[in-house]
Amino acid sequence: MPHTSRRLRAALLATASVTLVAATLPAPEALGIGDRLFPRLGNPGYDVLAYDISLTYDGTNTHPLDAVTRIDARTTAPLERINLDFAHGTVHSVDVDGRAAEFATADEDLVIRPPGRLPAGAPVHITVRHTSDPSGDPARGGWVPTADGLAMANQADAAHRVFPGNDHPADKAYFTFRVTAPKDLTVVAGGLPAGRRRNGATTTWTYRTAHPMATELAQVSIGRSAVLHRTGPHGLPLRDVVPAADRETLEPWLDRTPGQLAWMEEQVGPYPFETYGLLVADTDTGFELETQTLSLFEKSLFTEFGFPAWYIESVMVHELAHQWFGNSVSPRVWSDLWLNEGHATWYEARYAEDHAGKQLEQRMREAYTRSDTWRAAGGPPAGPDVPSPDHKIDLFRPVVYDGSALVLYALRQEIGAAAFDRLERTWVRAHRDRSATTADFTRLAARIAGRDLTAFFDGWLHGTKTPPMPGHPDWRSAEPHTAGGPRRPAPKPE
Ligand SMILES: [Zn+2]
Numbered sequence: 001m002p003h004t005s006r007r008l009r010a011a012l013l014a015t016a017s018v019t020l021v022a023a024t025l026p027a028p029e030a031l032g033i034g035d036r037l038f039p040r041l042g043n044p045g046y047d048v049l050a051y052d053i054s055l056t057y058d059g060t061n062t063h064p065l066d067a068v069t070r071i072d073a074r075t076t077a078p079l080e081r082i083n084l085d086f087a088h089g090t091v092h093s094v095d096v097d098g099r100a101a102e103f104a105t106a107d108e109d110l111v112i113r114p115p116g117r118l119p120a121g122a123p124v125h126i127t128v129r130h131t132s133d134p135s136g137d138p139a140r141g142g143w144v145p146t147a148d149g150l151a152m153a154n155q156a157d158a159a160h161r162v163f164p165g166n167d168h169p170a171d172k173a174y175f176t177f178r179v180t181a182p183k184d185l186t187v188v189a190g191g192l193p194a195g196r197r198r199n200g201a202t203t204t205w206t207y208r209t210a211h212p213m214a215t216e217l218a219q220v221s222i223g224r225s226a227v228l229h230r231t232g233p234h235g236l237p238l239r240d241v242v243p244a245a246d247r248e249t250l251e252p253w254l255d256r257t258p259g260q261l262a263w264m265e266e267q268v269g270p271y272p273f274e275t276y277g278l279l280v281a282d283t284d285t286g287f288e289l290e291t292q293t294l295s296l297f298e299k300s301l302f303t304e305f306g307f308p309a310w311y312i313e314s315v316m317v318h319e320l321a322h323q324w325f326g327n328s329v330s331p332r333v334w335s336d337l338w339l340n341e342g343h344a345t346w347y348e349a350r351y352a353e354d355h356a357g358k359q360l361e362q363r364m365r366e367a368y369t370r371s372d373t374w375r376a377a378g379g380p381p382a383g384p385d386v387p388s389p390d391h392k393i394d395l396f397r398p399v400v401y402d403g404s405a406l407v408l409y410a411l412r413q414e415i416g417a418a419a420f421d422r423l424e425r426t427w428v429r430a431h432r433d434r435s436a437t438t439a440d441f442t443r444l445a446a447r448i449a450g451r452d453l454t455a456f457f458d459g460w461l462h463g464t465k466t467p468p469m470p471g472h473p474d475w476r477s478a479e480p481h482t483a484g485g486p487r488r489p490a491p492k493p494e
Contacts, residue, residue: 028104028111031083033168037334037386037395038157040108042168043083046073046124050174051215053163055132056202057181057222061145064089064131069163071126079118082126085160085167086110088133088142095127110164128164136161138285139393144296147282148243149185149223151296153289156334157392159215169214169330170435177220180204186225188241190218190293192274209292210274211433214330219291221279228254232261232276239277239294246299250280253302253312260317263351264324269425272328272432276320287396288315290322290344310356314348321347329431336438337395338381338461342404343424349405364409367402368475371466374399376480381407382438382461407460413470414456415449423448 033042052070067089082096087108094103096114103112110128118124134143134150141158144151152162160167177189180202189207197204226244228251231237238261240254257278261271273293282299289296297319301312325347326340352358378397379385381404387394397403412420423445431440438461446453459467469475 028081028106028109030107030109030111033170035168035333035335037384038168038392041085041157041334042170043085043109043166045077045079046075046082046166048073048166048171048173050176051163051165052176052178054178055180055220057150057179057185059182059185061134061143061150064133064135067130067132067163069128069130069165071128071165073124073126073166075118075120075122075124077120080113082112082114082118082124084110084112084126084128084164086128086130086164088136088161089131091164092129092131094129097125108160130164132162139391141393144281144283144285146223148225149181149221151221151223151279151281151283152219152291153285153287153296154218154291155216155289156337156395157216159218162218163215165215167215169216169334170332172212172214172330172433172435174209174211175213175218176206176208177218178204178206179220179222181222184224185222186227186241187220187222188225188227188239188279188294189220190291192237211272211292211328213292213327214435217290217292217327219279219294219296221281221294223281228277230255230258232258233265233271236261236271237275239275240280241277241294242280243282243299246280246282246303250299250302253316254278256313256316257320260313260320260351263354264317264320264347267347267350267424268324268428272324272428276323278316278319287393288319290319290326292323292327295319295322310352310358313355314352317351318344318348324428328433329428330435332435332437332440334395335382335384336436337384338400338404338407339436339438339441341396341400342381342408345401345405346408360409363402364406365472365475367406367409368466368469368472369478370398371403371406372477373480374403375464375466378403380462380464406466410460410467410469411445411456413472414453415445419449 030040031043032040033044035041048071050072054068056066085108091103091110094101094112099115101112101114103110138144141153142161144153179187181187183201183203187205191207191209194208195206221241224244225241226247228240238257242250275293277294279294279296280299285298321344325343331337349360349363353360378399381399384395427444442457466477
């Protein structure tokens with residue numbers, strides 16, 4: 001942006017030695033790691049190992065929070081500059097390895113010039129003093145204002161509206177959150193508590209993750225909350241965070257989590273994290289979100305719409321299933337999103353079948369009927385259309401939910417239930433705490449099935465038309481609607 005380039009230019013002209021270097025460096029520019037759906041997300045040349053994020057909340061949602069983000073990283077290439085994703089806050093200062101560094105913003109990147117060139121393979125420690133602004137359009141993601149404080153909803157590309165970082169699930173890292181808030185508020189973040197200190201009128205709460213996490217899955221809840229503790233399978237500590245006034249109303253739902261966890265463990269194996277629970281927020285997001293170890297739910301899901309119990313439980317299982325599919329095993333690129341949502345929808349539907357008699361085959365038959373329409377409207381499951389820049393949540397279309405659960409159903413029909421079961425268990429074990437690609441999944445499926453599945457996956461994951469359903473040659477997909485007008489041309493599958 002012109003304003004910030006002027007600031008960098010002024011800084012560069014401040015000393016003669018810097019002016020010399022400036023002559024050889026191009027203007028700061030926003031970079032990305034080449035994600036087809038979010039080209040400017042993430043940054044090349046380094047790997048973040050850990051974030052340590054301090055936030056100070058003054059009790060109002062209209063003032064920016066004061067923040068310090070400390071990043072431990074390792075360079076993977078020689079760097080003259082370090083780009084971090086960051087937008088929607090003011091940067092006061094940046095240190096690199098303890099020395100003041102110049103910085104500028106370019107689009108949604110904070111571009112830092114370390115005092116010296118960094119070699120490849122070197123540890124680097126970055127400290128950014130900044131603000132984190134909870135105001136603005138909640139539909140863009142990031143901070144979510146609630147009736148009594150704040151929560152976070154960063155998926156897919158909004159963590160950098162809260163803190164600077166490498167905002168792409170290909171770069172997972174450990175997180176520590178240290179949140180200072182007025183003493184009558186309660187703070188809970190993903191991971192487990194690592195200290196609480198009273199300091200006059202405020203309290204500082206510290207939480208730390210025991211597993212690496214994608215930036216999009218960070219969660220911090222600040223509010224007038226009750227924290228309810230219970231125990232899950234094998235002594236797993238569970239904690240739910242709910243508006244204090246609603247704890248009794250919500251308790252019958254929260255009490256379902258241990259049973260849901262036991263059921264999920266029967267399907268795919270051990271729960272992958274150190275804790276789990278629901279963050280029930282009095283807010284209007286229009287979605288629930290699988291933030292790691294602490295899934296975000298709108299209070300109204302449980303209290304307002306009169307949804308049947310089986311439906312509410314299946315939504316709870318959807319977010320729980322994401323802890324394995326999407327969180328522990330993260331997408332390498334956003335086109336792998338079908339692996340997150342297809343699996344979460346699959347276990348949501350399987351749970352409803354096991355517990356409420358909702359036939360999976362019936363649901364999949366209905367999905368098949370609509371599948372061609374979904375593919376026409378959103379692209380094939382593993383090659384989704386690029387979301388519009390001002391409405392990126394468009395990425396979350398039916399084709400990645402039931403349209404992708406349908407791919408898993410077809411796969412189970414194709415390779416048989418026993419091989420499918422082994423694939424699911426092996427997948428979450430082999431890629432635990434890492435990012436994985438669609439190609440990793442299809443390769444593993446072929447290995448476990450003991451045969452080539454290239455043609456099968458080409459059609460099911462990348463075809464504009466839904467292939468015939470194995471075992472159900474009579475299933476038909478309806479002609480795509482064109483009511484929505486002409487659609488963008490389908491992008492090439494990756
Ligand atoms: Zn989901």
